[in-house]
Amino acid sequence: MALASVVTLGLGSMPSGALAGEPAGAVDAAGTTATVEGAGPANAAGAFRSAPGSRGGYAFAGNARRIDGAVSTADAAELEPGRTYRSTLPGTGKVYYRLELDATTNIYASVTAVPPAGRTASVIDGVKVSLEDVEGRSCDVDTASFGAAGSPHPVAAWAMRELSPRRSLCKEAGTYYVAVERVDPDGEGSSPDPWETELTAVSEPPLERTGATIAPREWDSAPPEPVPGKPERRRGGAGFALAAPVGHGVWRDDIRPGQTLFYKVPVDWGRQLHATAELGSSASAGGGGYVAAALDLDLYNPARGHVVDVGIGYDGDQKAESLAPLPPVAHVNRHAVSRQVGAMRFAGSYYLVAHLSAEVADGFGDAPVPLTLRVRLSGAAQDGPGYAGEAVPSDVFTVTGQDRQAAAAGGDAVFRALAVGGIGTGSALLVGLGVWTLVARRRALP
Template structure:
């Protein structure tokens, strides 16, 4: 294609025909797709170091990463003072982070005379950790419930730490007091540590909230089962019929297990595995983690191995029972949990007080040979008792029989968890990025194909419409020599806790007695809601 000579002897830039311009426009999207695909391939291909590591991986067995526990919930940020307290709703689980100060929340009471339950879960700490102080009270200054989460948690081998506190009317059916009648309950969480020495700052914590209506006939409920003897009943161990199950890394990811079944599971040192078991009123759960006797080679590798633990929690994640011990190198090892039946009045002395999903937690200590050591065990469980026996009668308009929680979309497994870290907590980050990139490339490609079809098949002009005359300025200078150009004139363009029941209660009044001598200050209400006083310890 040659340019056109003007009268001055200069050559104009070459002009393309309509067909040539259209063809170039058609090719552009395909070139864009090819460029994007090449860039994606370059990003995903390993570099020299990764390629060398891949060659080593061919010679050495590929080792899976130890699955550490994670927390889940709807992201919130607790208030730094009472006036900024964040509202929490029943039936939701939240995810926050520890700070050097006190975190403030408020829980509106939606049902009169209800009990507000709060469950707290944090990640464990190796070595000297921080204690966590949890309190529930009223704006008038009454302390309704409190607990201190220890810096260590033997039941979970320091992998997790949990507690469960509640504020509501007194258990004897007497006058509500402010803890059972206040329109809002205030929750505070803080680290019992010097801010300069606190190691939990930035660590995630999971908060559960559950509002339980007051039963209508308390006098008809069975008394607390303080005399339960915890005698073990044989539940069998179905080795030949053992089922397979994928353990969960968090309470929200825990798979449901069927009572009366045996499951064959593999755990690695340093891992935490969580399973879910529904337990009704009047029922009690038994479970056993059985580690077979190791052969001689495996026994040598188990030398120096720490403990393995089996624990059970209630629906608010409070530790109900646990059994732990060192793996034997010469015989089989078994850990068993056997809490009492679930009864409403058990809240006077234990955490077996709510029907709902209970959780079995299996943990294994870290070991020097953890990179190549895996432990096979069989998890057998069953429930005893008549389901629904001793169930409380709630008001007719109350629909939620068991505690259930939503809001587990965000996952955190350490301090300062960013968006990419949260994505990687759910799976391999490279695979996630690759999938997202491929989806984006497909979207771009689909749009380009539509564009190509539109260009190839332009909408025809209406019948009878002629060429649009040139609307631009008249050309300057002498008229060009030669034949007149053919076709229409060009158109314009548009631009455009510890012990079998967690932390041992210091008194049976944890769930609702109004503390004495903690009324509002004399002279009327203060301009800002005051924090409540220390008050007696209430569990």
């Protein structure tokens, strides 16, 4: 990364309250700012420790606009594509948000629900997201739950308005509503308190020319061998906005019971993603304990739509499981009957989200458990499908050279420490820039 780019990111992305002691913000390698729920006052060391993968909170996007969900569609606040919002979800009942749509673009609305920390919850509790027209007809609906472990953690669900020959409703321009509600608010162990939520909406333009309307019938669905090799350390982030970039390779972190870690993988058109998660052996092994759903690994697409997940049981000895094989990223995947295949419909950053159940602490203590991700990217990158216009945001369905560089290098530790903790003094900034100058010079040497 050029020094000029580093200076721009370091200054332009600095959280506005960093110098005033406001709640800590964080900046990822691409310059995305986030605020960490539950983080203390900003300082160069403490904030850096608390931001990535902190059990104390979810890292909301720092530029997220606060809005209220309405109990009636008549009062629904508007969601603009390309923006991120922060809201709350009550313990019972629906809340509504409004979309103003044209008759040519697809829209994808995603809601990340962040329940309060706790030990147990209803296994089917979670968030339900619906997209409806003005007559109350459903365009799409999706749910996301905590899964078999019943361990509260951030989960995301998405709903879409897709212009497709297979869909007869929701094609007209006009007003639409995003409805959000709890899946099982009265379930055993479920918290009655409001949940924090993060909402995004992204739009996808039509194609320049009408493409195929049949999903590929043949693709390599054989599970590949996990990527071998020595793991490289890569700290997971605490939210979508702070997801740690990773690429093809083996990546290592530590995860504590109740913690959720976020990673993002740039996946080009035509490339195939495969991932395996491993839990390492514990020093507390041998006690006879077993957690049937210890680790949950979820994959989300660039629109934060859920693709697939896998669970891992844990008895203190090393365990590993892989995500189900997925097709290469292609525009025509959307025509598949399977929603899992259909979610692999565009290029961009795919997110791997790992959650270790709070129940693990009961049998193996609160110490972190080694987590290894083996990420495989196969197939040759291809040109995009030929959109007649730009997506909003413009880079959501693309993979840039900077994305690939960040995935391979993960950003510099010094830059991340300064960016996440905030620049406490002018001297710290000068020292940081001096270090980056030295790093840039060394990288330029043959």
